[in-house]
Amino acid sequence: MPNGSSAPRRATLAMVADAAGVSPPTASKVLNGRGDVAAATRAKVEQAARELGYTSPAGRRAAVATRIVDLMFDDLVSPYSLEVLSGVTEAGTEAGVDVVVNRLHAADAAGAQSNPDAWVKGLKAAGREGVIIVTSELTEEQVDAFDRAGLPLVVIDPLNLPRVDVTSVGATNFSGGLSATEHLLSLGHRRIGFAGGPTRAACGQARLHGYRAALEKAGVTVAPELTLHGAFSYPAGLEMGSRLLDSPEPPTAVFAASDTTALGVIEAARRRGLRVPDDLSVVGFDDTILATLATPALTVVRQPLPDMGRVALRTLLRLAAGETLDSHHVELATHLVVRDSTAPPRGEP
Incomplete structure (x- = not known):
């Protein structure tokens, strides 16, 4: 006989069937709620299950709340x-x-x-x-x-x-907009467009404020005609990019408030025979998988x-x-x- 005490055995279906004097299939029918069992037999099986502390596998799973x-x-x-x-x-x-x-x-x-x-x-x-x-x-x-x-x-x-x-x-959307614009300024760009998100979007507004702060810090006038807003989407980027590039004095760089927006801007440039970055520099925001799959690979503000x-x-x-x-x-x-x-x-x- 082994030394020490052992944990009590978990009651099994076979033990319930034996205690009730029925076959395991009959005990299983009762414990699974089947109706084709005599009332007296059902009562014996249920009593045996209670006395033995039997819990069905389904019941044990339900006991652990998901x-x-x-x-x-x-x-x-x-x-x-x-x-x-x-x-x-x-x-x-x-x-x-x-x-x-x-x-x-x-x-x-x-x-x-x-x-x-x-x-x-x-x-x-x-x-x-x-x-x-x-x-x-x-x-x-x-x-x-x-x-x-x-x-x-x-x-x-x-x-x-x-x-x-x-x-x-x-x-940190503000500092992201600031760093994106400062990067373009450091390259020598002074006419920088902003293809932003919806005006009601708090994150988009913070990116806009970062963009404006960088320009003002560098002594560059914020041009209202270069500040556009739309959805964080490729079609919106294409539309905003088209408006920016068709303006009388188009920008030499664009800060786009999302990666998908940036890809739309790049497509707008391609349709006008412009090359990125030779004719137009573009910065995105997010650093999703699209940024590395783009041609050319996209400079971005990465948010984690x-x-x-x-x-x-x-x-x-x-x-x-x-x-x-x-x-x-x-x-x-x-x-x-x-x-x-x-x-x-x-x-x-």
Whole structure:
């Protein structure tokens, strides 16, 4: 006989069947809720299971509650979204949390706007531990609904912040816009266009302010006709690039507020027989996979998108655990990555 005490054996289906005096298949039918068993037999099996402390495999799995968070995007297929997604899911795996990915479709957005309480209560009823929303516009009513439901919310690069206490994760957009413009100035450019994001986007406004600050610091007049706004998209970049390059005094360089916008600007230059960077220098923002696949490879301001996703997930779990955050807003550092899309303007040494 072995020394010491051993842990009690977990009750098995065979042990329940033996204690009830039935076959294992009959015991299995009872424990799985099948109706084709006599009432007296069912009662014996259920009593034996209770006395032995038997839990079915399905019951044991259910006893370990699955932690689930929701990750919502306006645009699920953009390179930006995929970078953020990788960070959120990696952090979820490390924390033992399942991440359910959703696109905030027009119908969902309409429901969220018309009845935010019902929308948020539906998320909570579905067992969500919290919600991360990426690059979306939120109303104060929606944020209030999350508070009333006690459902933690973290936003990444929100288009707006309806309240100062909304927990958000972003990057140092101002310093990114500053460094992008300073790089172009250092090459000798003085007529620098800005192909920005939506005017309502807080991150886009911060990049614009960085651009303006760099020009003003260098004593370069900010030309209103060179400051344009549109979606963070290729078509918007193409449209803004076309307007900039068709102006009476076109820029020699453009700072675009996203990688996809920058590629649209480059296409606008190509259609006009201009070469990048010989005739036009272009800087993007994000450093998604598009930046290195572009021809020429894109000079960018890199924001750490996977890290932003990781921080957002960890912050959400801290909120769900009832922790108090030191700050409602976290900004991760950006930095300039110089590649092949920038050069001195023609005529400069």
